[in-house]
Amino acid sequence: MSARPHAAIWGRSVDSLRRQHASWLDAVHPDDRARMQGRWAALATQPHYDEEFRLVLPDGATRWVRDRLFAVRNFRGEVYRVARVTSDISARREMEALLRAADANKNQFLATLAHELRNPLSPIRNAAALLGVTADSGSERQARAREVILRQVDHLAHLVDDLLDVARISEGKIVLRREEVNLAPSSPRRSRPPRP
Structure with a gap:
């Protein structure tokens, strides 16, 4: 996992974010974009997220990132800024694929x-x-x-x-089923005769 400047990870300048706050979603891989749009839209009720997704760089290359985002609110409780830490995890994801x-x-x-x-x-x-x-x-x-x-x-x-x-x-061809087993002897318990 490596920490690098925004432009180096996202392949886009910080100025594009200043002009249009949601423009980062354009860099998200199409298969991950709907999920991340949902997380971005839910910031009003879910103040932070920690997600892993793919980015498509301007040259067409794909990169995996871990994105941790926290909403910053004003005194009225409105989100007016976000704090974000994005890390390149491509090497880790590649190693996981090799291990699989x-x-x-x-x-x-x-x-x-x-x-x-x-x-x-x-x-x-x-x-x-x-x-x-x-x-x-x-x-x-x-x-x-x-x-x-x-x-x-x-x-x-x-x-x-x-x-x-x-x-x-x-390979998942055997499914283990759990069930409760009574370990007590199966013979009925004898009741003691009442004392005289």
């Missing part, structure tokens, strides 16, 4: 990895199970080896399922 893209790539990688790992698990499990039906199935050493393979395949299957769940949660 990296996160999406990570989620895609996890989902692909989980699917690729899951595919060979069934043949491995089936091959291990077949070890028990061969002519030499009575071998204790072979039986132990088969149990180790099956146990490790099950362990890998659980890890792959966990990876798939993480990928699904990250």
Whole structure:
């Protein structure tokens, strides 16, 4: 975030603001302009705002800014001036976009990895199970080896399922629902007999 003179951030002179107070809205990106016009019009009832929006510079470049504006009132409570701090946050917004893209790539990688790992698990499990039906199935050493393979395949299957769940949660494919659960025993409470 950087603090720079008005003309350097907005791409317009301060004189244009003096001539027409709402002229700053012309610099606001069309997709953000209606929202910012609403915030500007609401200054009479909402004395300040803290907004992030895009500016379109005279050369066509786009810049993200954080704009904090406070209404200054006279003794009758009328807005006659504003105090404003506008900061260039383009670098931060660009970094956020890169992080979002990296996160999406990570989620895609996890989902692909989980699917690729899951595919060979069934043949491995089936091959291990077949070890028990061969002519030499009575071998204790072979039986132990088969149990180790099956146990490790099950362990890998659980890890792959966990990876798939993480990928699904990250992509918003699993929705968590909250509900109250009664932890008390479900049997009815017995009432004590009255004392004589």
